[in-house]
Amino acid sequence: MTVSPKLRECDLYRPLKNGVVQCLACNHYCAIKPGEAGLCGVRRNFDGKLYLVTYGRAAAVHIDPIEKKPLYHFLPGSPIFSIGTVGCNFRCQFCQNWEISQFREFYVDPKTGEPDRWIGEYWPPEKIVNTAESYGVKLIAYTYNEPTVWIEYAHDTAKLAVERGMRNVFVSSGYETKYAWDYIEPYLHAINIDLKAFSEEFYRKITGTRLKPVLENIEYIGKEKWGKIWMEVTTLIIEGYNDDEEQLRGIARFLAGVNPNIPWHVTAAHPAYKMLHIPITSHETLIKAYEIGKEEGLKFVYVGNVRDPERSSTYCPKCGELLIYRDGYHVEEKWKERGVCHKCGEKIPGVWL
Numbered sequence: 530m531t532v533s534p535k536l537r538e539c540d541l542y543r544p545l546k547n548g549v550v551q552c553l554a555c556n557h558y559c560a561i562k563p564g565e566a567g568l569c570g571v572r573r574n575f576d577g578k579l580y581l582v583t584y585g586r587a588a589a590v591h592i593d594p595i596e597k598k599p600l601y602h603f604l605p606g607s608p609i610f611s612i613g614t615v616g617c618n619f620r621c622q623f624c625q626n627w628e629i630s631q632f633r634e635f636y637v638d639p640k641t642g643e644p645d646r647w648i649g650e651y652w653p654p655e656k657i658v659n660t661a662e663s664y665g666v667k668l669i670a671y672t673y674n675e676p677t678v679w680i681e682y683a684h685d686t687a688k689l690a691v692e693r694g695m696r697n698v699f700v701s702s703g704y705e706t707k708y709a710w711d712y713i714e715p716y717l718h719a720i721n722i723d724l725k726a727f728s729e730e731f732y733r734k735i736t737g738t739r740l741k742p743v744l745e746n747i748e749y750i751g752k753e754k755w756g757k758i759w760m761e762v763t764t765l766i767i768e769g770y771n772d773d774e775e776q777l778r779g780i781a782r783f784l785a786g787v788n789p790n791i792p793w794h795v796t797a798a799h800p801a802y803k804m805l806h807i808p809i810t811s812h813e814t815l816i817k818a819y820e821i822g823k824e825e826g827l828k829f830v831y832v833g834n835v836r837d838p839e840r841s842s843t844y845c846p847k848c849g850e851l852l853i854y855r856d857g858y859h860v861e862e863k864w865k866e867r868g869v870c871h872k873c874g875e876k877i878p879g880v881w882l
């Protein structure tokens with residue numbers, strides 16, 4: 530079969546036997562037969578080669594505030610050009626973007642390279658970078674669905690963005706393989722990783738994945754890559770599922786053990802997708818998580834998806850001075866020099882320039 534040159538062959542895979550290939554992008558390590566796709570639905574085997582059928586097709590494109598990713602210690606107040614595609618390697622039953630992440634009912638014709646229905650607008654890497662530039666935006670986020678499943682598309686865009694003096698941010702569930710890190714790291718400046726719970730059972734039942742690889746990846750970026758790739762971690766708190774003291778303390782203790790300078794965002798969940806029965810997370814539960822984070826030694830804990838300027842602002846961990854005031858996406862910087870406490874001179878971890 531002649532496969533359309535419009536389709537981008539994946540870089541991260543290897544051949545097995547009888548035309549089967551193994552994807553090397555995420556920790557599912559799918560073995561994929563000819564004609565089939567991996568769990569994410571977007572990496573498909575045509576004739577013994579793996580193709581990323583969503584390459585160049587963005588299902589969501591917006592300019593967001595960087596605080597929405599959320600990243601609080603990375604160029605605060607900056608706009609960030611944000612893109613996502615269909616498909617995902619996670620099956621989170623509470624996914625807020627499930628219409629795109631869990632969309633699978635499409636087929637891409639290998640001969641024409643065309644999908645049989647809408648899977649996104651044509652946004653090749655040049656168009657993304659040119660458009661961001663035309664709006665004066667210097668940051669690009671790979672977000673809304675898991676960028677690891679479209680890593681070749683993200684990689685080519687990020688590489689071009691770096692050539693134009695821009696910086697790149699992943700918003701990820703942390704299921705990357707070492708192959709994926711090696712591939713994207715040269716072009717990656719910051720990442721927010723979701724740590725969705727502290728229980729293998731939660732990960733298996735609610736997300737269709739495993740906790741251990743996520744912990745290993747947080748440890749990898751938080752230790753080996755600290756100072757090269759900025760990382761913050763987010764936990765969406767779902768009452769009755771991951772808000773018990775054992776799990777919250779487990780997450781906070783784990784993060785503090787990796788690096789107490791990692792900002793931890795504890796954010797409110799809303800009913801969505803297959804978890805329409807859950808309540809909107811109460812403010813009290815978020816405050817409980819915030820306090821546990823502080824007790825376990827994390828220097829920067831933030832509550833999110835709720836109005837709480839006190840617990841979403843940044844304070845000097847040494848003298849307690851207010852440095853960045855936040856109210857929703859409204860940001861006011863109080864310091865005279867970015868990254869330095871104006872009262873005691875303490876250096877604040879982050880990327881400020």
Ligand code: SF4
Nearest residue numbers: 552555558559567569
């Ligand atoms: S990226 Fe997709 S195809 Fe590759 S291992 Fe993960 S789920 Fe499977």
